[in-house]
Amino acid sequence: MGKARESRKRRRIRNVVLAWLLILLGIFAILAGAVFAVRAVGRNRLKNAAVSKLPNLQLQETEEEEIPPQETEEGEIWQEGWVRSEGKIYEYNTDIMTFLVMGIDKLDEVDGNPDGVSGGQSDALILAIMDTFQKKVRFLTVNRDTMVDVKIYGVYSDGYDQTVTAQIATQHGFGDGREQSCELTRDAVSALLYDLPIAGYISVNMGAIPQLNDALGGIEVVIPDDMTKFRDTWKQGTQITLKGEDAFYYVEWRDVTAFESNRVRLERQKQYLTLFLYKALEAAKKDITLPITLYKKLSSYMVTDVSIDEMTYLVSELLNYSFETDEIYSLTGTTEMGDGHEEFYPDYGELRKLMIRLFYREVDPQDR
Numbered sequence: 001m002g003k004a005r006e007s008r009k010r011r012r013i014r015n016v017v018l019a020w021l022l023i024l025l026g027i028f029a030i031l032a033g034a035v036f037a038v039r040a041v042g043r044n045r046l047k048n049a050a051v052s053k054l055p056n057l058q059l060q061e062t063e064e065e066e067i068p069p070q071e072t073e074e075g076e077i078w079q080e081g082w083v084r085s086e087g088k089i090y091e092y093n094t095d096i097m098t099f100l101v102m103g104i105d106k107l108d109e110v111d112g113n114p115d116g117v118s119g120g121q122s123d124a125l126i127l128a129i130m131d132t133f134q135k136k137v138r139f140l141t142v143n144r145d146t147m148v149d150v151k152i153y154g155v156y157s158d159g160y161d162q163t164v165t166a167q168i169a170t171q172h173g174f175g176d177g178r179e180q181s182c183e184l185t186r187d188a189v190s191a192l193l194y195d196l197p198i199a200g201y202i203s204v205n206m207g208a209i210p211q212l213n214d215a216l217g218g219i220e221v222v223i224p225d226d227m228t229k230f231r232d233t234w235k236q237g238t239q240i241t242l243k244g245e246d247a248f249y250y251v252e253w254r255d256v257t258a259f260e261s262n263r264v265r266l267e268r269q270k271q272y273l274t275l276f277l278y279k280a281l282e283a284a285k286k287d288i289t290l291p292i293t294l295y296k297k298l299s300s301y302m303v304t305d306v307s308i309d310e311m312t313y314l315v316s317e318l319l320n321y322s323f324e325t326d327e328i329y330s331l332t333g334t335t336e337m338g339d340g341h342e343e344f345y346p347d348y349g350e351l352r353k354l355m356i357r358l359f360y361r362e363v364d365p366q367d368r
Helices: 002-050 168-173 179-192 206-215 245-252 261-286 290-301 308-318 348-359
Strands: 083-085 088-092 096-104 122-131 136-141 147-152 162-167 200-205 219-222 239-242 302-304 328-330 333-337 342-346 360-362
Touching: 083 348, 096 179, 122 168, 122 179, 122 308, 136 261, 136 348, 147 168, 147 179, 147 342, 162 168, 168 179, 179 200, 179 302, 200 206, 200 290, 206 245, 206 290, 219 261, 239 245, 245 261, 261 290, 261 328, 290 302, 342 348, 348 360
Parallel strands: 096 200, 136 328
Antiparallel strands: 083 088, 088 360, 096 122, 122 136, 147 162, 200 302, 219 239, 333 342
16 A cells, blocks of 8 residues: 555656656747747848848949940840949849947947037947858958048038038037937948948947956957057067956057058957957857847947847857958058048049958859
8 A cells, every 4th residue: 555655656746747847848949939039030120121222333433344224245134233343243142231330439338418419439330241141250340530421410400411521430429429320320331332231230338348358358469560659568569468448448549649540550450359259259159148248248338229139140140150360351542631630531443342342242144
């Protein structure tokens, strides 16, 4: 009798355990399905934004590359969005999603600027270019001193119906310091790049750099240019590990007395970005909670139009992407001294070639 009772007790315990396991598996399946659904929603929304329009590269610089209005040289019907370069035909790569990252020259957490003129300048402008087919990411840096049409408050209206030619970094300042400033800057960068579609943006006050840097245990760099005017020990070729505010000054400082000092700083920013990304991706593979940690450290310093479902998709995708050190590109052009400030003028012929290299793919003759 006692053995039968013990056997029934064991069966009840086993059944309870199995029931809880089934419940937990069911909850896990629901959560996994929810995460998958969230990723899918984020992916689809970003994909749609990435192809919401096509760049306008049809504006030709030379007569020899002039596009026939209706047909190709082979008599084929010309497709919308096609461009010709050096005898080949290209189409916009719809597998690409592009995001604008802005580094704002403010140390404090993000706050509003109701005056519309003190939103802070974007000292760093970087386009992250995700190729969802090749599973790789490239970067394109935009010189902060690039001269473009900057929208400003109208004298007799409340809208941005007037423009001045100024450094692209100043566009962020003519806004509320939050979404409006970011949208104005995104539109200015898009216009510079032949109306390139930009799927999302993120602006970060540079005061967050020390926290992000230290979350990875510091970043080891070899100083590429002489910085002894800032710190005696920061000589060219010296190897140091950046910690705390040193990380901020490393990417922000420039010798304002030297001509084209921003170009030198831009190269340093590219170096730091490369090293930071390598270390962050390796660390994230070992600790899947790292992106959440970094996001929390960024949140009060950041403005973005990337939603949670989109962020979920992007983080899970980027962990599987490759990145090469030679995949950070810059605009080429000339720098001139303007009225007290440097002015950078892109070489639009080279810019068009770079656009085709980064955002287009050749049309296979068999697919025409």
